Amino acid sequence: MVVGLFLAPTALPLDAPPLPGAIFSTDSTCTDVNLNIFDDKEDVYIDGGPAHPGAAGLPDGSYCVQVTDPSGQSVLGMSDPGAVTVADGEFVQCYQLTSILKTASSGFTVPGFDDTPNPGGEYKVWVSTDCNFDNNSTKTDNFQVKAGCPRASVSVTTFYDTNANGVRDAGEQDIVGWRFHVYGHDNLQIKRETPRLAYPRIGFYTMVESSARESNWVHTNPGQLECTLDEYDTMFVDWGNVSIGAGGANAGAFWASKDGQALITTDDLAFLSSLYLRKATGADFNPATTKALSNWLVRATDTNMAYVLSVQLAAMQLNVRHTLVNGSALVYAPGLLLYGTVGLNSAGFISITDLMSAAAAEIQAHALTTAGSPDRAGQEALKDALEDANNNKNFTQSSPSTFSFSD
Numbered sequence: 001m002v003v004g005l006f007l008a009p010t011a012l013p014l015d016a017p018p019l020p021g022a023i024f025s026t027d028s029t030c031t032d033v034n035l036n037i038f039d040d041k042e043d044v045y046i047d048g049g050p051a052h053p054g055a056a057g058l059p060d061g062s063y064c065v066q067v068t069d070p071s072g073q074s075v076l077g078m079s080d081p082g083a084v085t086v087a088d089g090e091f092v093q094c095y096q097l098t099s100i101l102k103t104a105s106s107g108f109t110v111p112g113f114d115d116t117p118n119p120g121g122e123y124k125v126w127v128s129t130d131c132n133f134d135n136n137s138t139k140t141d142n143f144q145v146k147a148g149c150p151r152a153s154v155s156v157t158t159f160y161d162t163n164a165n166g167v168r169d170a171g172e173q174d175i176v177g178w179r180f181h182v183y184g185h186d187n188l189q190i191k192r193e194t195p196r197l198a199y200p201r202i203g204f205y206t207m208v209e210s211s212a213r214e215s216n217w218v219h220t221n222p223g224q225l226e227c228t229l230d231e232y233d234t235m236f237v238d239w240g241n242v243s244i245g246a247g248g249a250n251a252g253a254f255w256a257s258k259d260g261q262a263l264i265t266t267d268d269l270a271f272l273s274s275l276y277l278r279k280a281t282g283a284d285f286n287p288a289t290t291k292a293l294s295n296w297l298v299r300a301t302d303t304n305m306a307y308v309l310s311v312q313l314a315a316m317q318l319n320v321r322h323t324l325v326n327g328s329a330l331v332y333a334p335g336l337l338l339y340g341t342v343g344l345n346s347a348g349f350i351s352i353t354d355l356m357s358a359a360a361a362e363i364q365a366h367a368l369t370t371a372g373s374p375d376r377a378g379q380e381a382l383k384d385a386l387e388d389a390n391n392n393k394n395f396t397q398s399s400p401s402t403f404s405f406s407d
Contacts, residue, residue, distance in 0.1 A: 018136050021058035021089065023048035023127045025143040030094030036143040037199065041112065044097045044143055046125055049090035057089020058139070064131040065100055067113040070122045070142060070190065077101035077113025081131055097125065119184055120200045121145050146199040152229035154237065156180060156207065158194040160400050161240035164330050164349040166221035168238055175241060179210040179405045191407075194239075204228045209239045212403040216244050218332055220347045243403075244332050247395030248324045251387075252315040256297040261290040263322055269293065272317065275360050277310040282368030285310065305369040305379040306362070312386035313359040319390070320352065327353040332394040333385035339378045349396065355385055 025036050026045050038044050046065070050057045062082035068075050083100040085092045102108040116123050121144050128138035158178040159168045174195065182190040184205040192198075209223035220240035227235060254260045272293070273286035279296070282304060287293035293314075300311040319325040333341075333355065334348035343354025350358075359382045366375040388394040 019059065019129065019139055020051075020056035021049060021139065022051040022055075023058075023125070023139040023141050025125065025141050026094060028094075028096070036141070037197065038143060038145050040147045041145055042096070042098050044125075044145065045094045046084075046097060046127065046141070047091050047094045048084075048086070048127065048139065058086045058091075059129065060086050060088065061129060062086075063127050063129055064133070065095075065097070065128075066126045066133060067097060067101060068124050068126065069116045069118045070124050072124060072126075074117055075104050076116060076123070077103050078108055084127060116145075119203060120182070120190060120198065121151070122190065144198065150202045150231040151199045152202055152231065152233035152235065154196075154198050154200060154229070154235045156192070156194055156196045156198075156237045156239075158209075158239045158241060161220040161242045162396070162398065164218075164220050164240075164242050164332075164347060164396050165345060166240050166347055168240065173400075175400060178239070178241065178403070179407070180239075181208045181210065181407070182206070183208070200229060202229050202231050202233075207237060210405050210407055212241075213406050214243075214401065214403055216401060217403055218242055218244060218347070220349075241400075243397045243401040244394050245397050245401065246392035247326075247329050247331070247389060249316065249319045249390050249392055249395075250324060251390045252297045252300075252311050255315050255318050256294040260318075261294055264290050264293065264318065268318060268321060271321065272314055275310075275313065275317070276364040276367075277314060278304065278306040278363050278367050280304050280307050282306060302380075303370060305373070305376045305383065306367055309359055309379045309383040309386070310363050312383050312390060313356060313363070315390045316352065316356055316386050320356070325352055325389075327351065327356075330396045331355065331385060331389045332396070333381070333388075335381040335384055339381060341382075350385070352389065355382070355389070358382060359386060 023046055024033050026032050026047050027035055027043055030047055048058055063084040064081055065079040065083050066075055067077045079100045084095055098112045101113045103110045103112050103114050105114050124140055124142050126133050126138050126140050130137035158175040159172050160175055162172055178194045180192055184203055205227055207225045220242055269287050277285040279285045285296055297311055300308045302308045320327050329352050330349045332348055333350050336344050337348055341358050344350045362379050369376040369379050
């Protein structure tokens with residue numbers, strides 16, 4: 001008889017928790033946090049402690065240091081073990097990198113660190129309790145050195161484009177922390193946030209502005225830029241963004257309700273009768289009573305696109321006439337870009353007044369737009385824009401909403 005042995009499973013070691021605290025590059029004054037653009041390698045110092053006041057500090061003890069390219073694949077310099085000391089959660093002093101590192105090209109015998117292969121002059125410094133620089137035992141920071149190669153100057157900013165015209169106008173505020181990516185020769189890929197001043201090596205670059213995870217943010221000028229930088233070139237990039245949302249409107253269902261009908265005057269009915277509003281048959285609709293208007297609003301179908309466009313136009317006209325919506329307010333209507341709508345700008349924004357004028361002209365010119373009509377698609381784009389506005393989805397906002405990024 002064979003007797004099997006039962007072995008109790010052994011517990012697998014758990015990964016160490018991530019190292020608390022933070023490190024940052026600075027200069028010889030050791031006062032600036034995250035100063036990360038330097039004229040020369042000798043100007044680069046590192047310091048460390050809590051990520052922000054009140055946060056956890058670094059664990060006390062001795063640390064190894066290395067410098068690599070931004071990807072971490074090329075080691076450019078490394079310190080002896082215990083080059084950095086932490087006491088009471090902070091570096092005991094501010095350390096000059098060229099004094100504590102030795103170059104990889106010398107077999108780690110000559111002080112300093114080698115030039116980065118990164119064409120943007122970017123480096124990454126690693127400080128770790130483990131000289132193998134395992135991720136959970138390590139803190140890193142990136143910095144840039146301008147010396148050593150021909151360079152240009154690039155300033156990248158973003159602004160809140162209140163009037164959605166794609167140009168920074170007086171009083172329009174900076175947006176801090178908007179993400180963008182830089183792609184260049186030698187497979188350079190860098191993720192950055194605005195505002196950013198950099199001194200890249202000369203060459204060809206593509207800069208791509210990220211889109212916010214929140215769908216109510218819209219770019220108001222081109223978000224991708226390709227450029228060739230020559231020595232001593234100075235380039236300024238200023239991306240515009242605006243958030244969209246509510247504008248105070250009421251939808252057609254409100255104006256069909258008792259509360260809405262109570263607001264509608266005989267002057268409103270007379271005005272609506274002047275707009276060539278359409279029925280399902282394409283015939284004119286001239287509301288004589290609020291009851292007739294209510295029935296017409298709730299019975300709309302898109303068999304005749306001119307009918308549902310008329311409904312959205314009537315609702316918005318009532319919103320404006322009752323000062324719920326400002327006619328000069330801008331709404332985002334990118335679906336109209338295919339149709340050359342008067343008043344629409346290149347980013348897809350149009351004022352409520354211009355949008356209503358375009359809708360009124362369309363239903364006057366084309367009363368019956370059933371399936372197969374060549375004018376149906378253009379009317380549907382106008383209907384969608386007005387419907388979004390009546391449902392408070394596409395108005396430009398006076399101040400930025402929150403934003404975040406997934407890339």
